[in-house]
Amino acid sequence: MVYRAVRACLDDASLTMPEIEAVVTASADLWDGKTASNIAITEAVGAVMKAETRISGDGLLALMHGAMMILSGHYQRVLVVAHGKCSEADVDAVSNWCFDPVYQQTLGVTDSQALSLQCQAIKMRAAEMTGEESIGALVRAPSWSDSCGLTVRQGDGACAVVIEAGDDGIVLEGFGYDLDAHYLGDRDLSRCDGLARAAKRAYEMAGLPDSQTDINRHYWSLRAALQLPPWAEAIGACSFIEGLATLPNERHQIQWSGLPPFAAGMQRLIAGVKDLRESPGSDRSLIHGCHGPAGQMQAVCLLHSDGGPC
Amino acid sequence: MKARPVAIVGTGQTRHRKARPDVHQGEMVQEAVNLALLDADLSWDDIDAIVLTNMELFEGRALPDLWCSEFAGGLGKPVMKVATGGTSGTSGAIAGLLQAASGLFDTVLVVGWEKHSEGSTQTGMSLTDPAWDRHIAAGAIGNFALSISQYVAERGVTGEQAAMVAVKARRNGALNPNAHVKDAGITVEKVLASPMLAEPVHLLDMCPQSDGAAALIVVGGDKTRRYKNPAWFRGSATRHDQPYIGDHDKRMVMMRTLRSAAQEVYRKVGIGDPFKEIDIAEIYEPVSYAELAWYEALGFCAEGDAGKLIESGATQIGGDLPVNPSGGVLCSNPVGATGVIRVAEAARQLHLKAGDYQVDGARRALVSGYGVYTWSDVLFFSAERP
Amino acid sequence: MQENNSEYLFSSITMDLSWNTDVGETMAGFFQRLKAERRLYGTRCSNCLRVYLPPRPVCGNCWQQMNDWVELGEQGTIVGKTVCYYEILDSMTGKPRTTPFVLGLIQIDGADTTLNHFVETPDPDHVSIGDRVETVLRDTLQGNVGDIVHFQWLGPPTTSSQGSKK
Known part of the structure; x- marks a missing residue:
C-alpha cells in the first residue's frame, strides 16, 4: 500500500529513488500494532541506506519537519510519507x-x-x-x-509527497503546529486555541496578518462537521455564528468520503496541490491536519501558487 | 544553503534506575527538563519548540506525547514526537538540531524518556513483521548472539576482550551519579562468571533496562552568545536498512549503515583519522561485543584490531580516545532516552561539566545511535564554532 | 527522588487489544505455495538477482518491486549460531521452551538472506557454523509461520549434502 503511494508520487514528480536525499514518515505505533511502525515500511519508502526520520503523529507534522530539514540547509530534497491502516485494529x-x-x-x-x-x-x-x-x-x-453532526469515517490509506528547496510553482509559504492541553476538562472544547496558535505561526511565517478571510480554499481534516464553525473561527476565517450559518461551503471543504488516520492531513494537502495546479493565476490554500483526542494536536500549512508550472 | 550554526547549551538527566515508582512518566520527563533548563539558565517560557522521543509500546501507551508534553512545558507550543526504535533518541536530537538550524526556532528542547518498569518489554520488542518475527520471539539477546557468533568467527575476538568492555563501562558508570548499573570493583573474571544467556553472551555483557529521562537544550542565532562552552553541532548522518535480521550479510561484522554514516560525517567535518582527531566518543553499545564491532565500523582501528584496541586501554578515561566515559548503554538504558543520553554526555564533555569522568581537553566529540537490527545515526560536536 | 519509600500507588492496566494484521499479498503468496507444495519460496529482485526469504514485495536495496518467485531447497546451512540458556515462551504451545535451546541463522539453499530459527539437535555444543540443516514442516499445514516447526541439525557438510549454494 505504501509502496504504491510512493511510486505514484515519484512518477508524478519525474524523480527516481536515488534522487531522494532523505525520508520523513508519519504513523502511529499502536494503530498499526507495531513497535516503531516505520520498520514495516523501510523498504517501501526507499529508506534502505538512507536518512529516515519518523514522526509519530499526523502526516502534516512530518511534512513540516521535512521542510525544516530543508530550511536548515542540511538537505535539499525530502520525501514525506504517511500511512494509517485502521482496518487492522479497533x-x-x-x-x-x-x-x-x-x-x-x-x-x-x-x-x-x-x-x-x-x-x-x-x-x-x-x-x-x-x-x-x-x-x-x-x-x-x-x-x-444528530449528536456530532455528520462525522467523517476513518479508513486505510497512504500518501506521499516530495518537497524541495525553491520558490517556483506551488510554495509551502508558511506552517505552524501546536499541542493543546491533554485533559479534556482543561480545554474549552467549543473553541480551538491550539489551532488558533498554529494558524498564527503559519501566517507569521508567510508574512500574512492574523485574520485571513481571503484564502481561496481550506482543506479540513476534521472528524465531525460541527467542529468546522469554531475551527474556522480559530484560523480567523469567519466568526463562530457566521460559520454555523454558512459552513461547509466550496471554500471550506470536508472530505466526506473518509480519511485514514495520520495520513489525513497529507491527503488534504495532496487534494489542495491538485486543485492549485489546475487553477490559473495566483492562488492560496490552507491545509489543516490534526490528531489526538478532540483535536489536541493541530497543524496548518499555507500553500501559494503563482500560477506557474509545478 | 549554508546551515545556521546551532549548539547544545544545556543538558539534564534523571538518576536512571531499574524502576522509578515515585514518579509517573510525565513527572520523570519534567525532572530531566527542569535540570536541563537550570543547566542552560533558561525558563520554560524561553522554549520555542519541543521534540520528544519515547518507544510507546514499552509502556503500553499510544502517542504518550499527548499526555507528557505538558510536563515538558509543551502546552501551546509546537511539539513533535520522533520514534524510530533504538535510534529514537539520536534521531530526536538530530530533529531538534535541524529544527533550530532551520531558523524557525531559536531554542528547541529535546527530551527522551522510557519507563521500562511500567510495561512488558517483551511486548515492546515485537518489532518488525507480525507475520514472521513475532513467532520466533527469541528476543534481542538471542538475535545479538547469532550476529556475535559471526563476528567472533570472522574476527577472532575473545570473551575476555568483550568482558573488558563491560568492565570499562561499569567502572566508568561508578563515576557517574546518573548511571543505573555501576560497579567499581568489577573484573573480567566476574563478567565471565556471570550466567550465560546465549553463547557467548553473559549476563554482564548485556545492557540493562532502565527508567529514566534525558533532555537537551539546543539554541541558534544570537541565543548562543551568552554561553561559555557551547557544544556546536557540526554534522549528522542517518542510515536505515532492511528490516529482517537475515537480510544483513554478517550484520555485526559489516554494519554497513554505521560505516556509511560515519564516513559521511567524517567527510562533512573533515576528519581523516578518527582515532587521532576525535577526543571522546559516546556510542550506542547494547552488548559488550557490539562496542568492539563498532570500533571497526567507526574506523577507530583497523578491521580485526578491536580486541587489541580494548586491551591497549586507549578507550578508557585517560586513554587516547575515551569511549563512553559515562558508562554508556551498558550502564543505563531507558530506550527512548538512551540516544538523548549519548548526545547529552558528549555535550557535557564539551561543556567541561562531566565531573569525575571529565575527559581532559575534550574538544571534539562523536556520538552514535543504534536501533532495530542495523539502523545507525552518527552526530559530531565540537568546542569550535563552525 | 525518593528511593527508599515503599509506599507507591500504581494504576494497573492490562492491554487486551488485538489486531488483524493483513499479511499482505506477498506473504499470502508464500503461504499458499507452502501449503500447496510443502516447499519454501522466495522472491527474486530482477535488478540485483538477490533472493529474499521471507519473500518481500520490494527489494530494499534497489527499490524495485519483485514479482519472480523462486523455489528454494529443503536444506540449508547454519551461518550463525547460539545456544540460549534463558527461558522464552514457545508461541506454539504457550509454555516455556526447555533450555538450553539452539538458535541459528539459516541460509536455505537458493536464498541469499537468512532466517533466524530454532535448530533441533541432540547435542547443542556440537553445532557449528557451516553445518547443514533440514526444514521440518508441521504435518497439517495451516498457512502461517507456525508451519515451519524448526530446522533439524544434520551435521557438518559432506559433498553429497551440499546444496546448490550460489
Whole structure:
C-alpha cells in the first residue's frame, strides 16, 4: 500500500529513488500494532541506506519537519510519507490508550467520546449565543442535528509527497503546529486555541496578518462537521455564528468520503496541490491536519501558487 | 544553503534506575527538563519548540506525547514526537538540531524518556513483521548472539576482550551519579562468571533496562552568545536498512549503515583519522561485543584490531580516545532516552561539566545511535564554532 | 527522588487489544505455495538477482518491486549460531521452551538472506557454523509461520549434502 503511494508520487514528480536525499514518515505505533511502525515500511519508502526520520503523529507534522530539514540547509530534497491502516485494529479502543493512564484512560474515554463531548460543547455554545434550543434551527445542513453532526469515517490509506528547496510553482509559504492541553476538562472544547496558535505561526511565517478571510480554499481534516464553525473561527476565517450559518461551503471543504488516520492531513494537502495546479493565476490554500483526542494536536500549512508550472 | 550554526547549551538527566515508582512518566520527563533548563539558565517560557522521543509500546501507551508534553512545558507550543526504535533518541536530537538550524526556532528542547518498569518489554520488542518475527520471539539477546557468533568467527575476538568492555563501562558508570548499573570493583573474571544467556553472551555483557529521562537544550542565532562552552553541532548522518535480521550479510561484522554514516560525517567535518582527531566518543553499545564491532565500523582501528584496541586501554578515561566515559548503554538504558543520553554526555564533555569522568581537553566529540537490527545515526560536536 | 519509600500507588492496566494484521499479498503468496507444495519460496529482485526469504514485495536495496518467485531447497546451512540458556515462551504451545535451546541463522539453499530459527539437535555444543540443516514442516499445514516447526541439525557438510549454494 505504501509502496504504491510512493511510486505514484515519484512518477508524478519525474524523480527516481536515488534522487531522494532523505525520508520523513508519519504513523502511529499502536494503530498499526507495531513497535516503531516505520520498520514495516523501510523498504517501501526507499529508506534502505538512507536518512529516515519518523514522526509519530499526523502526516502534516512530518511534512513540516521535512521542510525544516530543508530550511536548515542540511538537505535539499525530502520525501514525506504517511500511512494509517485502521482496518487492522479497533481504532476507537486503541485511542483509549493515548489518554493519560492515571485518570482519563481508567475512565475508559475514547476518541469518539471525546469527539461527542466536543460536539456537545459546541452546541451549548451555539445555543447560548443565539438563544436557540435546537441545533437544527441554527445550522445550514439538516444532518447536523444528530449528536456530532455528520462525522467523517476513518479508513486505510497512504500518501506521499516530495518537497524541495525553491520558490517556483506551488510554495509551502508558511506552517505552524501546536499541542493543546491533554485533559479534556482543561480545554474549552467549543473553541480551538491550539489551532488558533498554529494558524498564527503559519501566517507569521508567510508574512500574512492574523485574520485571513481571503484564502481561496481550506482543506479540513476534521472528524465531525460541527467542529468546522469554531475551527474556522480559530484560523480567523469567519466568526463562530457566521460559520454555523454558512459552513461547509466550496471554500471550506470536508472530505466526506473518509480519511485514514495520520495520513489525513497529507491527503488534504495532496487534494489542495491538485486543485492549485489546475487553477490559473495566483492562488492560496490552507491545509489543516490534526490528531489526538478532540483535536489536541493541530497543524496548518499555507500553500501559494503563482500560477506557474509545478 | 549554508546551515545556521546551532549548539547544545544545556543538558539534564534523571538518576536512571531499574524502576522509578515515585514518579509517573510525565513527572520523570519534567525532572530531566527542569535540570536541563537550570543547566542552560533558561525558563520554560524561553522554549520555542519541543521534540520528544519515547518507544510507546514499552509502556503500553499510544502517542504518550499527548499526555507528557505538558510536563515538558509543551502546552501551546509546537511539539513533535520522533520514534524510530533504538535510534529514537539520536534521531530526536538530530530533529531538534535541524529544527533550530532551520531558523524557525531559536531554542528547541529535546527530551527522551522510557519507563521500562511500567510495561512488558517483551511486548515492546515485537518489532518488525507480525507475520514472521513475532513467532520466533527469541528476543534481542538471542538475535545479538547469532550476529556475535559471526563476528567472533570472522574476527577472532575473545570473551575476555568483550568482558573488558563491560568492565570499562561499569567502572566508568561508578563515576557517574546518573548511571543505573555501576560497579567499581568489577573484573573480567566476574563478567565471565556471570550466567550465560546465549553463547557467548553473559549476563554482564548485556545492557540493562532502565527508567529514566534525558533532555537537551539546543539554541541558534544570537541565543548562543551568552554561553561559555557551547557544544556546536557540526554534522549528522542517518542510515536505515532492511528490516529482517537475515537480510544483513554478517550484520555485526559489516554494519554497513554505521560505516556509511560515519564516513559521511567524517567527510562533512573533515576528519581523516578518527582515532587521532576525535577526543571522546559516546556510542550506542547494547552488548559488550557490539562496542568492539563498532570500533571497526567507526574506523577507530583497523578491521580485526578491536580486541587489541580494548586491551591497549586507549578507550578508557585517560586513554587516547575515551569511549563512553559515562558508562554508556551498558550502564543505563531507558530506550527512548538512551540516544538523548549519548548526545547529552558528549555535550557535557564539551561543556567541561562531566565531573569525575571529565575527559581532559575534550574538544571534539562523536556520538552514535543504534536501533532495530542495523539502523545507525552518527552526530559530531565540537568546542569550535563552525 | 525518593528511593527508599515503599509506599507507591500504581494504576494497573492490562492491554487486551488485538489486531488483524493483513499479511499482505506477498506473504499470502508464500503461504499458499507452502501449503500447496510443502516447499519454501522466495522472491527474486530482477535488478540485483538477490533472493529474499521471507519473500518481500520490494527489494530494499534497489527499490524495485519483485514479482519472480523462486523455489528454494529443503536444506540449508547454519551461518550463525547460539545456544540460549534463558527461558522464552514457545508461541506454539504457550509454555516455556526447555533450555538450553539452539538458535541459528539459516541460509536455505537458493536464498541469499537468512532466517533466524530454532535448530533441533541432540547435542547443542556440537553445532557449528557451516553445518547443514533440514526444514521440518508441521504435518497439517495451516498457512502461517507456525508451519515451519524448526530446522533439524544434520551435521557438518559432506559433498553429497551440499546444496546448490550460489
